[in-house]
Amino acid sequence: MVNTLWIGMVLGGILYAVYAGTLAELTPAIFGAAETAVQLILGMLGVMAFWLGMAKVMEKSGIMHLVVRILQPIIRPIFPSIPRSHPAMGSILLNITANLLGLGNAATPLGLAAMKQLQTLNPWPREASDAMCTFLALNTSCITLIPSTVLAVRAASGAAKPTDIIGTTIIATLVATVVALILDRLLRKARRSR
Amino acid sequence: MSQMVSVIAQWFVPILVLLVLAFAQWRRVKVFEAFTEGAKESLSVAASIFPFLLAMLVAVAILRASGLLGLIARLFGTVLTPLGIPPEVIPMALMRPISGSGSLGILTDLLKQYGPDSLIGRIASTMQGSTETTFYVLAVYFGSVGISKYRHALWVGLLADLAAFFAAVWVCKLIF
Numbered sequence: 001m002v003n004t005l006w007i008g009m010v011l012g013g014i015l016y017a018v019y020a021g022t023l024a025e026l027t028p029a030i031f032g033a034a035e036t037a038v039q040l041i042l043g044m045l046g047v048m049a050f051w052l053g054m055a056k057v058m059e060k061s062g063i064m065h066l067v068v069r070i071l072q073p074i075i076r077p078i079f080p081s082i083p084r085s086h087p088a089m090g091s092i093l094l095n096i097t098a099n100l101l102g103l104g105n106a107a108t109p110l111g112l113a114a115m116k117q118l119q120t121l122n123p124w125p126r127e128a129s130d131a132m133c134t135f136l137a138l139n140t141s142c143i144t145l146i147p148s149t150v151l152a153v154r155a156a157s158g159a160a161k162p163t164d165i166i167g168t169t170i171i172a173t174l175v176a177t178v179v180a181l182i183l184d185r186l187l188r189k190a191r192r193s194r
Numbered sequence: 195m196s197q198m199v200s201v202i203a204q205w206f207v208p209i210l211v212l213l214v215l216a217f218a219q220w221r222r223v224k225v226f227e228a229f230t231e232g233a234k235e236s237l238s239v240a241a242s243i244f245p246f247l248l249a250m251l252v253a254v255a256i257l258r259a260s261g262l263l264g265l266i267a268r269l270f271g272t273v274l275t276p277l278g279i280p281p282e283v284i285p286m287a288l289m290r291p292i293s294g295s296g297s298l299g300i301l302t303d304l305l306k307q308y309g310p311d312s313l314i315g316r317i318a319s320t321m322q323g324s325t326e327t328t329f330y331v332l333a334v335y336f337g338s339v340g341i342s343k344y345r346h347a348l349w350v351g352l353l354a355d356l357a358a359f360f361a362a363v364w365v366c367k368l369i370f
Binding site for chain 2 (some may be wrong): 005009013016020025026028029030032034036037041044045048050055056057058060062108109115116118126127132133136137139140141144147150153154157158159160162164167168170171172173175177180183187188190
């Protein structure tokens with residue numbers, strides 16, 4: 001899937017550049033993007049190290065289990081395939097909390113921890129499990145209360161009230177989340193290969 | 195409401211750190227050892243994400259620099275404009291699921307051109323805030339555990355983005 005998409009993007013782009021005469025722009029674009037990737041990963045590393053350190057403390061002290069027990073009744077029905085009090089549930093809940101508060105940098109390492117734990121429950125390690133698809137449905141529809149980056153950009157460009165889009169953002173997000181969860185349910189059976 | 199939310203955001207991290215460390219100490223966990231052990235894992239996580247991030251950014255850069263992304267935006271415009279989506283925001287809507295920094299760049303450009311308090315500026319801001327970089331999230335999350343079959347996850351993510359775009363346009367037209 002991702003293989004086809006990636007090849008299509010690269011080959012399509014290069015062939016179109018030949019046709020449109022923009023070939024000269026490609027070399028700087030390619031190496032510029034490669035450099036951006038390094039900067040992004042290095043920029044993430046510090047925050048990620050901090051949150052993975054905190055996550056380990058939470059895990060060893062049993063806080064994960066505590067959080068899981070409190071929030072389990074709400075989130076559990078969305079993830080029927082995760083056993084009761086499995087550590088994956090705790091990471092999922094923490095990731096959702098971080099996303100809600102617009103702490104994207106904190107959410108990613110917690111989400112990756114959740115994926116790692118979900119993978120231990122996955123009978124086919126090369127293929128996404130039902131729980132993973134639901135988790136990513138929640139994640140890609142991005143339940144957010146504070147779109148911090150957007151607020152920063154709006155403030156920087158001189159908005160009278162940068163925060164006036166928070167209400168519309170929450171509504172649009174809710175629509176996306178509901179649509180994502182419904183589609184996940186509907187498509188789950190149709191796209192099961194076994 | 196929004197003020198309350200921003201106060202919560204300011205307090206969230208320090209209070210969380212305080213509560214977690216105090217609780218762990220009370221439970222007699224070796225806090226420093228546990229923290230550094232977890233922090234160490236970030237190196238291997240970063241190493242496993244890096245190739246996926248690089249591959250995706252390079253592909254998007256090629257699409258943008260070649261002009262193909264602009265062409266696709268114009269093609270989509272013929273379908274989406276009659277549905278009430280302003281043509282100005284279409285390149286951003288196309289970029290959003292592929293590259294978060296790319297669409298943020300387009301958003302900044304739109305805010306400069308039309309003003310942050312214009313309808314277009316508000317629609318674009320709402321779009322950026324209410325959606326995720328679906329391709330990036332899927333590539334990074336699935337890549338970190340070595341999964342290559344995404345099943346329906348890509349469709350769900352993209353259709354959710356689409357739903358958020360329409361919702362953003364309609365809600366903004368209704369409220370502003």
